[in-house]
Amino acid sequence: MxxxxxxxxxxxxxxxxxxxxxxxxxxxxxxxxxxxxxxxxxxxxxxxxxxxxxxxxxxxxxxxxxxxxxxxxxxxxxxxxxxxxxxxxxxxxxxxxxxxxxxxxxxxxxxxxxxxxxxxxxxxTSGVAAPAMAGIPVTDRSVNATLAFLTGHEASEKSRMDWQALVEAFPVLVFYMGARNLPQIVEKLLEAGLAQQTPVAIIHAATLDDEQTIVTTLQAVANGDVTAQSPSIIIIGDVVNERISWKD
Incomplete structure (x- = not known):
């Protein structure tokens, strides 16, 4: 065909x-x-x-x-x-x-x-495109050999995810539809042992005129200092530190 x-x-x-x-x-x-x-x-x-x-x-x-x-x-x-x-x-x-x-x-x-x-x-898919537009590689040889794509809806009470296993297995996490539940996502990741200073990037409206990228940490989100606007892709892990703002 x-x-x-x-x-x-x-x-x-x-x-x-x-x-x-x-x-x-x-x-x-x-x-x-x-x-x-x-x-x-x-x-x-x-x-x-x-x-x-x-x-x-x-x-x-x-x-x-x-x-x-x-x-x-x-x-x-x-x-x-x-x-x-x-x-x-x-x-x-x-x-x-x-x-x-x-x-x-x-x-x-x-x-x-x-x-x-x-x-x-x-x-x-936006989970790859949004970080790329923000200058963040979802994989980097110096950081990760594995990568997890997740839905933010799984941060609810009925989550099917084993958050402890997730944190242990994947150095980089990419969340779709995570803006609304970002505080709950961060809470579960911290409880699972992820470091407070783990970098987080929140990429809103990737590739569009109102595209915006916020780089922060799990702790800042947990403190309520940062919120996410929907729709956003959220990437968590040290690849965020490899960001190059190529559009600038």
């Missing part, structure tokens, strides 16, 4: 929109966004990317943002199936990559169960 080939009637493309800037879309993503009948998009998809939609394409918001009213995953899947069943060429547009904390797997399974033809267009 040629990934950037025009969609067939009744076909759905699960497309990664990358971290925000339209220039970081894959060639296949840009082509399909510009040539489809309907786009079902997440809250994190930028206006710059949506402005690339074909004239007359139906734009359907299916935002999912922590702590705010959002469309249920079941309803999103049903919308995709209904549009495809009506013969529409559909792009399901998701921030970052559909399969990195994006529920792309759930949507793929729903489409397959409904016998809907689909394809997958990966995107640049």
């Amino acid at each position: 040629k990934l950037d080939a025009p969609l067939s009637n009744g076909e759905v493309a699960l497309v990664g929109a990358g971290p925000g800037a339209a220039s970081l879309l894959t060639l296949a993503a840009a082509k399909l966004i510009a040539d489809c009948d309907a786009i079902v998009y997440d809250a994190l998809v930028s206006e710059e990317v949506l402005n690339m939609a074909a004239v007359g394409a139906e734009l359907i918001e299916a935002g999912k943002r922590g702590g705010r009213p959002s469309t249920s995953q079941h309803d999103i899947c049903e919308t995709l199936i209904e549009l495809a069943s009506a013969g529409k060429r559909v792009v399901r547009l998701k921030g970052g990559d559909p399969f990195v904390f994006g529920r792309g797997g759930e949507e793929m399974r729903a489409l397959a169960a409904a016998s809907v033809q689909f394809r997958v267009i990966p995107g640049i």
Whole structure:
């Protein structure tokens, strides 16, 4: 299959929109966004990317943002199936990559169960792109040979994570959707034995005009001196000290 080939009637493309800037879309993503009948998009998809939609394409918001009213995953899947069943060429547009904390797997399974033809267009995931834009390498030979990508939602009381094992195994932690629960994340990491002066970078709106990077420590966050604005990628570990502000 040629990934950037025009969609067939009744076909759905699960497309990664990358971290925000339209220039970081894959060639296949840009082509399909510009040539489809309907786009079902997440809250994190930028206006710059949506402005690339074909004239007359139906734009359907299916935002999912922590702590705010959002469309249920079941309803999103049903919308995709209904549009495809009506013969529409559909792009399901998701921030970052559909399969990195994006529920792309759930949507793929729903489409397959409904016998809907689909394809997958990966995107640049924000957990790598945001630190890179801030001049922070997620891996550095002098710091780490392992890396963990995590969701900030797991800082709740019902967390499935073994925080002690996490701290012992991974020198660098990258949290998606961690802004809201940052105090709880830091509390659990400190309880698990991570040093108070461990560096933390909070990267908001990476690749967009209002991008902002805050470099701090676990202790400063625990003291309430620093807060995170959503959406943010949070990277914790000594790679933060390797930062080079290349945009400056």
